[in-house]
Amino acid sequence: MTRRLYYDENGIKRGAWSKKEDERLRAYVERHGHSNWRQLPKHAGLSRCGKSCRLRWLNYLRPGVKRGSYTQEEDELIIKLHEQLGNKWSLIAKRFPGRSDNGIKNHWHSYLRRKVECTHEEKSEFKTKASGTCKRETTKSFEPENPLLSFAAASSSNIPESSPPLWNSSATFSFGGSSVASAASEIIEEFGDTWTPPFVPENIYDLDNYYSLNFAANEADLDEYYSSFLVNNAEFLYQVMQEFPEDPKKDM
C-alpha cells in the first residue's frame, strides 16, 4: 500500500519511501537527533523535504511505534476521548504510547466513526431517519406510553411554521437549574440553527434518563450531551414547556 514514486518540480522526491531511505533517515536521527527538520534531509543525504522526513520518522521509524491491530480497549478509549476532545488527534495520541496521531486519525475515519454512528443509531429507539452507513433495520414504530411522548409524537410533525424558534423567543424556562432560552441561544450562536427532528427522552425533565439514553460515559460528558440535546430539540422543548410548565412527575 504505497504511493507511486515521483519527483516534483524542485527535484524533491515524493511518494513511497524505500528501505534504503528509511535506513538512512533512521541512522541520521539516531545519531544526530532532529533539531531542524528542514536542514535534516540535506545533511542526511536524502532528496526529501523536511516535512516528509518528519512524518516518516514520527509515523513509521520512531522506536516503539505501533501500527495496525487496535485492541478493543484502545477503540473504546479513542471513542471516549474523541467525544471529549473532538478531532484533536495529537492530544488523543498522547494517551497511546507508540501510536501516532496519523494512525489514530486513520483508524477513526476508516472504522471507529462508522462504529459510533451505528451504535448511536441502534441504541436510539426513537431515531427514525435511515442511515446509509448501517446495514440494519432503520425504521421503527414508536408508541409512547408517557403522555409527554404522545405530545412529542404529535408535535414533531405539527410544529407550526409561525411558531417562534426558542432562541428568538423572549420566553425563558427554568430547566435543570439553567435558562433554556439563554443556553439555547448561546449554543445556536456557536453551532448554527439547524433544526433536526426531535429525539425525545422518555421524560425531558429527567436528565438522568436522558443521560442513560445517550450512553454518556462519565459525569463530564453530561454537559456536552445536554447541550446537544438542547440544540436538537429547542423548538420542541419550547412547546412542551408551554404545555407542561411543571414537571408532571414532580408530585408522583
Place this chain on the structure above:
DNA sequence: AATTTTTCCAACCGCGCGCTT
C-alpha cells in the same frame, strides 16, 4: 476465475501558530 467495490493506511497538502530577525 475475473472483475468490481471496499477497506485501510502511508503520504501529501494547506493552514495556523510561535519564534526569530
Place this chain on the structure above:
DNA sequence: CAAGCGCGCGGTTGGAAAAAT
C-alpha cells in the same frame, strides 16, 4: 510591528490489499 521561517496539526488523497460479487 511586520515579515519570514520552521514546525505541528488536521483534512484529504492515492493506491495496494482484501472482500464481495
